[in-house]
Amino acid sequence: MIKDWQDKTVWLIGASSGIGRALAQAFAKRGARLLLSARRETALSDLAASLGEHHLALRLDIADEEAVIEVVKRITQQNIRVDSIICLAGAYEPGRIDELNSETQAAIINTNINGTFNVIRHTLAHLRQHHGQLVIYGSVAGYRGLPKGQPYSATKAALINLAESLYLEEKPNQVDVKLINSGFVDTQLTRKNQFDMPMMISAEEAAEAIIKGLGKSAFEIHFPKRFTFMMKCLQRLPNWLFFAIAGRMN
Numbered sequence: 498m499i500k501d502w503q504d505k506t507v508w509l510i511g512a513s514s515g516i517g518r519a520l521a522q523a524f525a526k527r528g529a530r531l532l533l534s535a536r537r538e539t540a541l542s543d544l545a546a547s548l549g550e551h552h553l554a555l556r557l558d559i560a561d562e563e564a565v566i567e568v569v570k571r572i573t574q575q576n577i578r579v580d581s582i583i584c585l586a587g588a589y590e591p592g593r594i595d596e597l598n599s600e601t602q603a604a605i606i607n608t609n610i611n612g613t614f615n616v617i618r619h620t621l622a623h624l625r626q627h628h629g630q631l632v633i634y635g636s637v638a639g640y641r642g643l644p645k646g647q648p649y650s651a652t653k654a655a656l657i658n659l660a661e662s663l664y665l666e667e668k669p670n671q672v673d674v675k676l677i678n679s680g681f682v683d684t685q686l687t688r689k690n691q692f693d694m695p696m697m698i699s700a701e702e703a704a705e706a707i708i709k710g711l712g713k714s715a716f717e718i719h720f721p722k723r724f725t726f727m728m729k730c731l732q733r734l735p736n737w738l739f740f741a742i743a744g745r746m747n
């Protein structure tokens with residue numbers, strides 16, 4: 498857990514918009530140095546410049562393993578000690594399975610699953626050296642399968658599973674593995690949805706909830722609590738009851 502962010506270095510992957518951008522602003526106010534990654538370079542460099550002097554924009558497509566290796570090399574060559582890596586990079590398209598094409602399917606799976614694996618595999622050695630923090634962004638969408646959510650929900654379920662194994666494997670190495678599962682947050686991602694999104698919060702509120710959770714020992718950071726409590730109840734239902742309730746969302 499990290500409670501005091503003054504002079505800590507945080508690598509935010511998926512910082513060019515939404516929750517990542519709001520987190521960058523919230524961390525900068527607490528005195529952290531930020532490494533900002535995503536694919537949109539101008540958005541990153543504008544953000545870095547707006548936060549002050551010590552922040553670095555590092556363009557990265559996490560689906561490209563060679564690019565991940567290259568950025569990690571740049572960071573280590575500059576003797577930067579990263580205290581926390583938060584991987585928020587995520588792709589989403591709403592829709593039913595028969596609306597899905599192979600391009601969208603590959604883009605979502607490559608970023609959300611392969612990309613996250615790329616980040617983890619090439620940063621663990623660095624984090625093990627000084628007992629750093631590794632944070633994976635799942636979603637309550639990964640708790641159970643819901644209509645109109647594929648393949649995004651499947652990738653988030655995979656990330657929840659991945660974070661759990663990683664937590665167990667890395668405990669002896671003292672890497673602080675955490676998982677974020679949030680409900681709806683108002684970003685460009687959720688603006689694609691044409692259904693009601695109950696209890697939606699702002700990206701700034703999400704950033705505050707995340708920073709609060711990073712300062713605690715719990716593995717899972719979930720919010721807003723009223724919504725995630727409801728989703729956790731759904732998660733624990735037997736299949737027959739879950740299908741009866743969730744069938745109404747069709």
Ligand SMILES: NC(=O)c1ccc[n+]([C@@H]2O[C@H](COP(=O)([O-])OP(=O)(O)OC[C@H]3O[C@@H](n4cnc5c(N)ncnc54)[C@H](OP(=O)(O)O)[C@@H]3O)[C@@H](O)[C@H]2O)c1
Pocket residue numbers: 510511512513514515516517534535536537538557558559560584585586587588589608612634635636637678679680681682683684685686687
């Ligand atoms: N908003 C919600 O309600 C909600 C709920 C649960 C979970 N989440 C998760 O929260 C995370 C942040 O999402 P958001 O809502 O803030 O949406 P967002 O504004 O679309 O942010 C997604 C970020 O990921 C980056 N990204 C996407 N593909 C990438 C790639 N291949 N390599 C590197 N960066 C990539 C995007 O930047 P570039 O396009 O510049 O690369 C952007 O910075 C996602 O993992 C999402 O699944 C969101």
